[in-house]
Amino acid sequence: MTISRRDFLSTSAYGIGAFALAHLMQRDGLLAETSNKPPENLPLNLQERAPHYQPRANALISLFMHGGPSHVDLPDEKKELTKHHGSEYSGEVVYSFVNRANKRLLGSPWKFRQQGDCGTNVSELLPHIGSIVDDISVLRSMHTGHNGHEVSIRYFHGGIAGVTGRPTLGSWVSYALGTSADNLPAYMVLSDPAGHPVDGTHNWSSGFMPPLYQGTVLRAQEPRILNLDAPAQLRGVVQQQNLDFLRQLNARHLAARPGEADLETRIQSYELAAAMQTAAKEALDISQEPEHIQKLYGLDQDPTREYGTRCLIARRLVERGVRFVQLFLGGQPWDNHQNLRGALPDICRRTDKPAAALVTDLKQRGLLNTTIVHWGGEIGRLPVSEGTLDASCGRDHNGQGFSIWVAGGGFKGGMAFGETDEVGHRAAKDIMTPNDYQATVLHLLGLDHAKLSYRSNGRDFKLTNNAPARVVHELLR
C-alpha cells in the first residue's frame, strides 16, 4: 500500500508532494542525508574510520554453528515437550523432509538446570556455556521463516534469505569501519579441518563490493596462511627493496590508467600481504600463550584442541584490531537428522568449552566490553522426531523458531530474551529475524543499518535491504 501512497505523492503535485515524498524517503532511509544527491560510497580502502555514532563495540567474533543446533536440547528447555514425549503434536509442523515427516513429539533426552545468578536454563550438554550464562544473552525467538540451510545462512550473512552475490556482514563491517589492525585483514575466517562449510565461499563473499572486503580465509592447519614466509634470501631489507621497486612500477602503470579500481586494489593487496607476513605470524603464534590460558580453551584435550586453538586465535586477532572474525565448521555437524543422541553430544563436546573460554578470557582481559561474541546456527531443529521415533532418530530443520546467544560489546549478560511456543517449534514472543540481529549488531558497532549503504550499478544497497529491522534495545546495556 505504501507504493500507491508514494506514487500518489509524487504524481499529484510538485510542491507539497515532492516535499512529502522526500521526507518519507528520507525517513525510510531511501535518501542519504545530502538530499537529492545519491549517496557516495565510502573510500574503498581499509583505513579506520568513524562510525555513525559513538560505538559500544569495535569488534565481533562469530562462532557460526552450521547445520542448526537443536535449541530444544540446548538453551531452550521445553517442559511441555518433555511431558508429551511420544505423543502426536496437534499443531502444524513446517517440515523440510516431508518424506520423513512425523508428528511424534521428541522430548529432550537431556537434563536442564538453572545456572548462574540469572538462572538461565541450559542443558547438561553445554556445561561450560552454562557456567557463563551471567555474561551472555540467550535469544530464544530467532526466526528466519525458512527451514533450509543455505537460504537461512544467506539471510544471516547477506541480509536476504536465499540470495547470494551480496556482501556478508563482515564485508559491511569492514567497509564501514576499516580496521585498526594495520597489518591484518579486517575480516578473517577460520576454516575447519573438515573442509568448507555448507554454502562454501558464499559464507565470506564480498558480493558486489570489491574483494577487498571479502573474508580472508586462514587454513585449518599450519601453515595457516600459505606462502606467508618469504624464502630466506628474500627476507628483510631485500624484500623491502623489492616491494618499494614494485610499488614504483605499479604506481607508474596506474598513473597512465586512472580510475581502474582493480589495479588499485591489487596494489593495496601487496601492501597488506607484506605487512601480514610479520603481523600474522605473531598473531597466530599461540605458543606465546601461558599454559593456563591454553588449558582454559581445552588445548590439552583431544576433543577441544582444534576448536579451542581457533577460539584462542580469534581472541588474539581481535586483540590486534581485526574487526570481524568468523569461525566455521566443516560440513554441518549440527545437522542432526539422525542419531541425535550420539551426534549432538559429540559436537557439543568439541565446541562447548572453547566457546565459553573465549567469553571468559575476553572478560578477564577487559575486552568483552568492546567485543561482541555471537554463537549460533542458521536454524534450529523441530520438536518432533524425524522419521520413526526411536533411539536413533533425529530432528528435521526448523527456521520458524530457534536460539542463538550473544555476549559482550554492549549486550546485556544474564538474560534470556524471547520465547518459542510451548514445544519450541515457532518463535512466539519478541520474534527476532536475522535482520533484527544485524541491525542490533551494527548499532553496537556505532552503525545505523538504515544509513549504511553501498552503491553498485546505480542502486543503493543495504545489509538489511530495507526490510523491517529493528535494533533490539531490550538486549542492550
Added chain:
Amino acid sequence: MSRLLPLALAVLCGSSSIVRAEEPPTFEKDVRPILKAFCLDCHGGGDELQGKLDLRLRRFALKGGESGAGIVLGKPAESLLIKRMKSGEMPPSEKKVSPEQIAIIERWIASGAVTKRDEPEALPRGFDITPEERAFWFFQPLKDVSVPGTQSSDRSRTAVDALILAKQRESKNGDRRADNLAMGFAPDSDKLTLIRRAAFDLIGLPPTQADIDAYLADSSEHAYETILNKLLESPHYGERWARHWLDVAGYADSEGNGTEDSLRPYAYKYRDYVIRSLNADKPFDQFIIEQLAGDELVPQPWKDISNAPDKIEKLVATGFLRSVVDGTATGGADEPAAANQVVADSLKVLGTSLYGLTIGCAQCHDHRYDPIPQADYFRLRAVFEPAFETAHWRRPGQRLVSLFTDADRAKSAAIEAEAQKMQADLNMKSSMYVAAALQKELMKFPEAERAVLKAALDTPGDKRSDEQKKLLASHPNLNINPGVLYQYDAAAADELKKDGEKIAAKRAEKPVEDFVSVLAEIPGVITPTRIFHRGDYRQPKNEVKPGDLTIAAAEGARIEIADKDAQLSTSGRRLALAKHLMNGRHPLVGRVLMNRVWMQHFGRGIVETAGDFGMLGTKPTHPELLDWLALEFARQNWSLKSMHRLIMTSTVYRQSSRRLDDTDSSDPTRYAKFPLRRLDAEALRDSVLSISGKLDRTQFGPAVPVVEDFVGQVLPEKDSTRRSVYVQVRRSKPVSLLTTFDAPVMAVNCERRIASTSAPQSLMLMNSDFIVAQAGAFAARVRTEPLPEATPEQRPLIDRLAIQYPRAGGEWQFGYGGFDAATKHTTGFTPLGHWTGSSWQGGAGVPDPQVGFVIVHAGGGHTGNDLQHATIRRWTAPRDGIVTVAGKLHHPSENGDGVRSRVISNRSGLRGEWRAKKSDAATNVARIEVVAGETLDFATDCFETVTSDSFGWTVKLSMTDSTGKSVGVWDSEKDFHGPLNAALPRLVAQAWRMAYQRQATDEELTLACEFLSRQFAHLRATGASGEHELLALTNLCQQLLISNEFLYVD
C-alpha cells in the same frame, strides 16, 4: 528528485514485477508468475491437486477448493488466498510470498481480478506455458537483424560495430545523462597493445618477439589481419580456447568419488580431442554433434578401431557426457542414487552449456520461474537414458572401449604362451638346482642321519610327521628354496635370475592395451523413462517420450524424437537431438554459444549470466547483436575462427582500454573502451613460464600428475612446466597457484570465471617457490640471451648509467703487467682477452705466443713467463673507505723456485709482498685507506724461473667507512667472473623487453639501475651467500613478473 522514484519502487517491489498504479494488474502478467513460483506445484501444476484447489486460471481460483473460494472479487481481505499467504500458512515450504507480491495479488483482487484474455474452456491437467512466458525474449526465434548503416566518422568496421553503435544511440535517446555519456568508440589501441591483447586472447601467451617485430614492421593495410591469422593458426590457440570449453563441460581427470577421488586415466583424450578440434576449426555443429552422439556415428561393434582415428575421435568426443562426478567409481552402497546423480549433473552441464537454462531446476517439479515443466526435463532425460541406462548401470571402468585389434590380441596371446613356456622351463630348472643344492647339503651330515633326513625332506610339507617337522626345524640349513638358493649355489641363482628377466622382457613385448572412455548405449537395451515424483528416482511415475524442451519451439511445434531410429544400430535419440540443436535456427543454442565467445573476448557476456538466460538471469545488453552473431555463426559454416576474426577486427575490439577523462566510460555495457583484464589463472602461469624460458610446449597426452608438497600446496609433479591445460584436474587436489587465481574446482561445471584480488594471491606472487624459481630462470635468460641494440636516442643515457651503476663484480679485472721496483707501482697492466668459460688467459692455447703462461681462475692461476708478465687481479674501489686484506697464497710444487705475490696500490704503491714454494703464506694487509677509483693489484710473478708456477691465491677484502661500519666484502674467489661486456642498463633494457615486450623508458632504466645498485650494496654489505648480481637481477625480474603491467592486459 523524480529520478529516484523508479529506484525506490524497484527496491520496494523487487525488480521483477513493477506495477504502475494506473494499470490494474492482470492475472497473466502479474499474478500468475507469483502463483507459479509459490503455489502451482500443488495446485494445478502437478499430478495431484491438493485441497482440490486449482490456481492455474482465474475462474478456478474463484471456484476454489475444499476450503471454499480462493478469491472474493473486490475483497482481498476476505480472500482465502490472501489470508493463507499473509498468515504464512501457505505456501508450506520455506519460501514465503513476499509482502510486495501479496500486495500485487491484493490489488489484483481489489481491482476485479482482471485477465488479459478469455480463459481457455478446458485446460489439460498439468503445467501449461502461457503467452506471457512465450513472449520472453530468449524464447523468441532468432531475429534476422538488418545491420544499420553507418558513416565513416563512426569508425565502424564490421556489422558488430554498427550494432554496438546503434545501441549506444538508442540508449542515449532514453537517458538524461546523455551529455555525459561516451558515444562511439575510444581511439584504436596502438599496435603493440593490440598484438598483445590478441595473443593473450587467442593463445593465452604473450606474442613472440619475432611476431611483434614482424607486425610492427608490417605497414600494409592487412597487417592486423595477418597477425590474427597467424595466432589463429598457432597450435596454442586450441589449448587456450579448449580451456574455456572444458570449464563449461566440467572436465576433470578424476571421478570425484569421495575422498578416494579415483583417477580417470583416459579422460585426457577428450581434452586432446577438444584442442585438436578447435585447432582444426572443426565446424561447431559437427563439434557439438560428436560430443553429444559421437558413438551413434560409429556403427558397433567397435573392434579393430585402433587404426581408424576418425572413429576413435568420435567415440572420444562423448567424453563431454562423461565429465561430471561419478560416485559409482568405487561401487558403494547407494549406486542407484549415485548413478542418477550422474545423469542429473550431466543434464545440468547440458543445460548451462547449450541451453542457457537451469534445466536441473525442473527435476523435482516444474521450473519455478522458467517455462520448463517437469515433464520436459524428463523428455530431455529420455534422450540420454539409453546411453546412461541407470537400470543397467555401468561404472566408469565398464565404459571403457579397448583399442586392441584382433591382431594385437593374437600377438599378445602368442607372447604370453611363449612366456608361460619359458616359465615352465625355469621352474623345472629351479627345482633341479634346489634338489642338487639339497643333496650337497645332505652330504655334510653323517651318513647314518641322511636317510632319515631325506625321507623327511621328500615328504610333502603337510604330510610330515611331528618328528619330521621337528627334525627339519632343528636343521634350518636344509630349508632350501629358490629364494635362498643364492646362498648355496650363486651361479645357479644367477642363471635363474637372468632367465626370469628374459621372461619379463618377453612379456613386455606385448602390445599395451589402450582404452577410450565412451558414453554409449547397450545394444538392444532401451529402458523407458519415467517422471520421478518430486525428483525421487525411487518413485517413477508416468512414462515420457524423448524430445526437446517445449519452449524451444513455436507453440504446438514441440520437437519429438523417435524412440528408435530404424536406420541406426543405436536408438538415435542423441543424434537426432544434437542435429536439431545445431540446425542453425534453434533459438537457444546459437545465442548461448556466441554469448560465451563474446564473453571470452570482452570479459563479459552480452547476457552476463552465461549459464542462465532465463527469468532469473540477466537480460541481454545487445539482443540484436546476439541474434545477429548467432545466425552469422551458422552462416559462416560454424567456423569459430571466422567469428574470432569478425569480432577481433571490429573497432569495438581494437579500442584503447584507457578511460577518457571527459566521458563516463565506466559502464562496460556501452563498450566505449576496451576493458582492462587480469590474466586468468592458466594464462598467468603459462605466461610466467614463457618469459622464464621454461615453458614446455609439448602438446597432448596423459595429464601431468599433481602432488602435494609438505605444506599442502598442490603442484604439478616434478615441477613440470607443461602448459596448465595439461596439468591433471584432480577434484580433491586443485593446483594451488591456479585456484588462488580463480580456476574452478570442478563440482559440476563452471559457466563463468571471476577475477578476484586477494592478499593470498599477493603472498603467492611474492613468496612462492614457483614464482621465485621462474624469476631466477628469467634473470639467467636476461644475462645469456643476445642483447638487443640500444636505440640511438637511448644510447647516451645507457652509457651514462653504465658508468654510474657498474655491474656487480665489475670491481674486478683480470690481466697481467710488470712491477717498477723504483716507484713500487704496477706497470703496463693489460687485461687478458680470452675467456675459456672458467679462466682468463692470453688465447685459446697456453702458452700463448704473446702472453705466455698467464692464467687467472677463481682460486688462483699461473704466472707469466717473465717479470713483465705477472698475473694480476685488479680491484677498483667503488667508494672511499678503509680496506683490510686477508688472503692465502699457496704454491704446490717442489720444482722451480716458487712464486712471488704482491699487493700494489696505484696511489700508495706496494703494500705487501710474499713468497711461496711448496708452501702456504698468509697474505694479510691490515689497513689500506682507499679513495673511490683507486686500484689494488694482486699480482703474482714467476720470481726467477718459470717452472711449475701454478699457484693458489684467494683474498678477501673487507671495507669499512670512516666510522668503522662495514660497507662491503669482496671475495676474489666468489666474485670471479667472465666477460661483463653488457652494461647494467642494457641488462635492464633486456628484462623490460622480455617481460613487457616494450622498450624501457629513460625513467624506468634509471629506476631499475638504482634498484639493482641498492641491492648490490646491501648484498655486499651483508656478505650474502650466492652470486649477488644474479640474486639482485632475479629480484628485479620477479617484480616485473608480479607487477600490474604483467598481470593485466590492456
